[in-house]
Amino acid sequence: MTSQPSATPASTADRQPLGAAGIALGPLDGRYRSAVEPLVDHLSEAALNRNRIHVEVEWFVHLAEGRVLPGLEPLTDEQKAGLRAIVTDFDADSVAELAETERVTVHDVKAVEYFIAARLEGLGLAHLKPLVHFACTSEDINNLAYAVGVRDAVEQVWLPAARAAVDTISAMAATAAETPMLSRTHGQPATPTTLGKEMAVFVHRLGRQIARVERTEYLGKINGATGTYAAHLCAAPDADWPALSRSFVEHLGLTWNPLTTQIESHDWQAELYADVSRFNRILHGFCVDVWSYISIGYFAQIPVAGATGSSTMPHKVNPIRFENAEANLELSCALLDSLGATLIESRWQRDLTDSTSQRNIGVALGHSVLALTNVTKGMGQLQVAEPVLAEDLDHNWEVLGEAVQTVMRAEAIAGVEGMDNPYERLKELTRGQRVDAARMREFVQGLGLSDDAETRLLALTPAAYTGLAARLAAEFGGR
Template sequence: MSGDLFGPIFVPDAFREAVSGRAWLQAMLDAEGALAVAGARAGLIPPEDAETIARLCDADLFDPGKIGHRGRPAGNPVPALVRALTEEVSKASEAAARHVHRGATSQDITDTAAMLVSRRTLDLILAEVDGIAGACARLAREHRDTPMAGRTLLQQALPTTFGLKAAGWLVSVLDARRRLREVRASGLAVQLGGAAGTLASLGDAGLPVLREFALELGLPEPPLPWHTDRTRVSGIGEALSLLAGVLGKVSHDVVLMAQTEVGEVAEPSGEGRGSSSTLPHKRNPILSVTAAANARRVQDLARTLGAAMVQEHERAAGAWHAEWEALSDALALAGGAAANVREATEGLEVHPGRMRENLDRTGGMLLAENVTTLATHKLGRLEAHDLVEAACRRALEEGRHLREELLQDERIREALSKEEIDAALDPAGYLGSAGTFVDRALKLYRAEGSP
């Protein structure tokens, strides 16, 4: 595993720590402590014993590496953790030690820990997504009427505005945020079913313990154990994959617009950022590059989580085990992508002058559709189309501006005056409903609440 070398390049420390071995260990211990408290509230465990167990559920008392190595024979870390916790509790109270892990199975603790780790990391991700939404809203508002070339199949098509492009980013970010919020609010739940999902070892106290377990952890109580119903874990993966796709799109746009030959935007600069080991002049859009890399990996990991939904009877033989690191990595990489896109969009340098230069690169042909539309009123659509198409062809062949060819065509001059041709070739006059679309995106942003 090469996480120490490559990990920091893609994932900030806060996200690495949120899904670290220690974070998972503390989440498992939080589950064990909550289970003891729940047992006490249900009358199964003396309150003082539950308090002793909960007090010692502290990750600082244990070594994640040792727990992991000792968990290898069992195929998961919980048996080793339970043994270590029991030994620690027994130092304080032999009576309390007898109640450690009472009524639970290894998957109960691991799955509940997964929900806790996911909740904490989703909170971090959502904070970054809020920042991205705010940055996109600002860009859309400030550049509502900034014309630029709209590109289809990487070729200039028609004029649009940078505000509309940023508004497109904004709406997709809001869609992804909405899904993440849904998962955070209602897609998580505690896991407690015992060995085969019946809580038989807890007798009549099973349901009260489950209820108190959920209350203690602040997670929803599921209608029944979900040991082999992996919709929750897969749902987290799906929400992260959606976010990854959105962030990948934004990153890709920034990379393309930051190309030397395009030069319409630039990422925020910083010491050493975007530098090359051999080319001192380079300013690579590295925030977007690494965010795009993260996005691809998140989507692959989400597929792993989706594939793990097919499980055997009441306990999976391998599919459950495939989730742990895939979920951790998906959360961390999605967080890394979000952090980078937030930094890129909040500090994005926009160059309206270069956008205008690029609009003029086609010598007016970007507005050929507009000329055709206006000429249609007097010439009919087919004749107008043919005349303008012929003028475009001559302009290309002779390296001239479309305006010159249009002015030299008698039939077009009969249909359009010089002033009308000039107006038709002005990108700012052929933006359609771009401004209104921007306004609608900003209204949606305000309606959904800004941080």
């Protein structure tokens, strides 16, 4: 008889709280931080605030240089450098100061305004405090700050990661361009291809989506509380405010949106997220295919020294890179799809649903970047098992039925006798049964084909029946 434990398990109330230790709630800021850390510099809350300061400072300089108001004079080079240093010197202490200010203002953009204003006296610009956030609504600053952050995150982090992942697939497409492989349509043996050509299909598809993302227009606006420049005109009726707005937005490296409500409409974000999501889904299909090829032995995984595949089955090397990528691509798509659907709607001239939504852009792109990292690493741990591919082809001579019946059709058109019902005759030979090399050649020799046609078919093997696959892989599988 076994003894029972005398003590009851500790209740959850007795456990030490982990949150106080600064431990991350989500995996992107915890377990997977190293893979997505570059995004922090563009899409974190701190990065958003730094970008807000950047927009506010540049607007301050823009107005001063344009002398749009009486009493404004061009800034000295030292003053402009000092203003821009507020952005470049933004650090952990700055983050803490902003947070303390926001606890008082209970408004994030107002805290940014006060943060900048507090530094003007040291630059000899205290008299220009009213110029900070001049004629702006919060969304004038936010839409531009987000556009800058998303642009830099996509161009400096997501696109390089996407290109790196696709390059690994392209490299396999090149090295395996002539490696014959049995195709499977509807999961069944079909006309052979080459492994490289099948990899090249994904390179081509993913490359088109990358090109779409590369063409993204990052829109921005700065036109006041409801997009009418009303306050601007009251303060400076002679200024060409639309022209000033356009030149400023373009100065930030963005595309000017001339007509908005209080908010920039976010349509460009929906377009971008749809493109990234489509890329994700294509890559998801690739991961599923690679996983399946691993399961039937077409790929061998290179064991990593010291790594455990299964906690109980020592022989296993799990395709974890591709499984992890699948899950993160699904999470990324779910968030990107939600953002795209949510952000293009706003009640009347403004609501704040986008405020919370946009704070998850980094999470959405983070899951995609994590997946890309796993695909890149996973591809580097694969070896093509050519003997397995060759054996599979040699066990499926019936796939040559397509070639034989098509040649019979051509022979019939050329006037060769005895080529009736080619499809039906090959169906009778091949459907529901295996056909080996001897049986297929015997069948071909009994057809009465022209000498040239018979010679071509007798020389054909499943491994040689790959058409232009190698050429297609070489021509279209690169980047």
